[in-house]
Amino acid sequence: MSGTWLPPEQYIATLPKATVYGCLFVTDEADQPIQLRAARNPDLWQWPGGNMDPGETPWQCALRECREETGLRLTVAPCLLAVHFLPPLGQWTTHKIGFIFDGGRLTRQQIDSIVLDPEEHTEVAVKPLDVWRKDISPQSFARLDAVARARRTGAACYLEQTTLP
Template sequence: MSGTWLPPEQYIATLPKATVYGCLFVTDEANRPLQLRAARNADLWQWPGGNMDPDETPWQCALRECVEETGLSLAVEPRLLAVHFLPPLGGWTTHKIGFIFDGGRLTRQQIDSIVLDPDEHTEVAVKSLDVWKKEMSTHSFARLQAVARARHTRSVCYLEQTATP
């Protein structure tokens, strides 16, 4: 179609579609990552977050999802740690693009006050990277480790998943 002009609505229909998510990487005061066990898949550990709603930014999404999933309203400034790209996988028919933000360090009191949405998560866990490595898939742990490194080095990383883990 080179050289052929399409009206915006027709051109947009030709573009790849993507779902966008926002989430917060949080740790305890000793920098041990906090994760939530997914209710629908006991082997899956996640950060507080989820898919973006219409008229919402990835940052707003991450904050909203954190409140919905943990009851915590975090007063942190937006600081991007990673962008995560996934192609259509399994039954998911669109690309997925994630924005992982630094949610800060939580006190013991904050962690103890977490109230999970039982439809989404069954457990909160705070563990060292060495322990998480033994309990997560290789692909999921690599993402966790890269994001922890980005926070430690005050950088941003790009993560791309090209095949089913």
């Protein structure tokens, strides 16, 4: 900007717009990532999560979306594993910023109790990282691997995506 002062409402109008999502990275007790197959795109595997509703924080969003998409009411404390930035891509015309939280390790009983919303997801899968590597796109695997590493090391990561998976 030129250094000219603008009233807040005018300045805000010049800034890029973004949507925000929150999601939970969950594994089984052996640290095998759990993902959900997207109903609208069967090649896409996702973590429980979605876009924030008005008045919600990313953490509240992640918990709500997990409950809506899986039926699970997780009671873990917020622990950020990654921030994910996406520029406008394809038909999505705004930036997108995601907060990926640690949803913990689920017991076999919890995994078996998952009830999917068929409008959102068609399948739950629990697989070791080396199997996920074969089953998802390289870009999706890079994100999965980085988030799994963040959980192992305790150091949150920053991810940028510049193309569609």
